[in-house]
Amino acid sequence: MLAASLAESLLLLGRIEFFDLRQPDAADSTFVRALQAAGEADDNLLGAAILAHSAFVPGWAGHLNDARERMHAARTYARRAPVSTDVLSWLDAVEAECLTRCGDHRGALALLRHAEDVLTARSDVLPPDWFTWFSATRLHAFRGNTELRAGLLPQARTTLEQTLAELPETDGKQRVVVLADLASVEASARRPEQACALLEQALDQLAITWYATGMERVREARRALAPWQDTAAVQRMDDRLYSWSATLSSLQR
Numbered sequence: 654m655l656a657a658s659l660a661e662s663l664l665l666l667g668r669i670e671f672f673d674l675r676q677p678d679a680a681d682s683t684f685v686r687a688l689q690a691a692g693e694a695d696d697n698l699l700g701a702a703i704l705a706h707s708a709f710v711p712g713w714a715g716h717l718n719d720a721r722e723r724m725h726a727a728r729t730y731a732r733r734a735p736v737s738t739d740v741l742s743w744l745d746a747v748e749a750e751c752l753t754r755c756g757d758h759r760g761a762l763a764l765l766r767h768a769e770d771v772l773t774a775r776s777d778v779l780p781p782d783w784f785t786w787f788s789a790t791r792l793h794a795f796r797g798n799t800e801l802r803a804g805l806l807p808q809a810r811t812t813l814e815q816t817l818a819e820l821p822e823t824d825g826k827q828r829v830v831v832l833a834d835l836a837s838v839e840a841s842a843r844r845p846e847q848a849c850a851l852l853e854q855a856l857d858q859l860a861i862t863w864y865a866t867g868m869e870r871v872r873e874a875r876r877a878l879a880p881w882q883d884t885a886a887v888q889r890m891d892d893r894l895y896s897w898s899a900t901l902s903s904l905q906r
Contacts, residue, residue, distance in 0.1 A: 654694075656690050656691070656693035656694035657691070657694035657696050657699065659690040660687050660691040660693075660694060660696065660699050660703065661699065663683055663687035664684070664687045664699070664702060664783075666683050667683035667687060667706060667707075668680075668706065668786070670683055671706070673826075673863070673865055674865055675865040677710045677713070677714070681707060681710045684703055684704075684707040684710075691703055697731070697733040697734040698730070698731065698734040698735075698740070698781060699783070700727075700730040701728070701730035701734075701744070702740070702783075704723050704724075704726045704730060705723070705743070706747075707723050708721075708723035708724045708727065708751055709750070709751070711751075712747075712750065712754050712755065713751075713754050715754065715755055717752070717755040717757070720748075721751070724747065724751065727744060727747075731744060735778045736778060737778045738771050738772055738774055738775055738776050738778075739780040739787060739788075740780055740787075742769070742772040742787070743768075743784075743786075743792075745765065745768035746765065746768050746787070746792055748764055749761040749764035749765045749768065749795060749799060750795055752764065753798065753799045753802055753803075758799060759803075762796075762799055762800070762803065765796045768792055768795075772792060789819075790816055790819040790820055791827065793812055793813075793815060793816040793819070794816045794827060797809050797812035797816055797834055798830075798834050800812055801813075801837055804841075806842050809838050810835065813831055813834050813835045816831050817831050817835065825858050825862035825864075826862055826866075828858050829855045829870070829871070830866065830867050830870050832851050832852070832854050832855035832858070833851070833852065833855050833867060833870035833871045834870060835851050836849075836852045836855065836871075836874035837870075837873060837874040839851060840874055840878050841877060845878055845884060845887060846886045848877070848878060849886040849887055849889065849890040850886075851874075852874055852893075853889075853890055853893055855870075855871050856871065856893045860898070875890070875891075878890075
């Protein structure tokens, strides 16, 4: 029981280090310690969750083979325990995000379609209590980002707008990510004023709930606005993006 609790705590810490603080090296080390604790507890499902999280580290760095190896290990651990469709769908979504980051958009979209089918086919197995970071709405967010990066702008806009409408008000971090991705869609569609309005909403949320991954997405969208950087809308948004508080928050984290 103690080892399982330690593994859960370390998994949460690794998530914070990777997503909230964008410290991938620290997160990778934390995930190793979490896996050791999960091994002591002989908790295969927790081990699968930790391994899948660890796949984000090489996946986001563009190291697809390493990410795939970790995902293969995660799926192997998941097969050793009763597993819910929620967890299986999330494993597909994680691998899809790694593929997206490494440029395999077609493969990622195929995995996301499979994840949606898996999530629809409900089973009698319930997800564990610690599995709190995934839902059908979160899956839509994964898909919207992949559609964006694949250049499927109309599909991405529809998916992300639906995601934004479905997100609970308490999910501020995910709201930042979706708003920034929608801004990237509008920038790519050469609609800079709409993109800036979405980014200002994202910055409003970041002022309440800091999220380094969300700020990364905001900056990605801002880079897409380079052709319009002398317009009043972009300069007004830049004044928000490079305010004292936002700049200090970025540097301190």
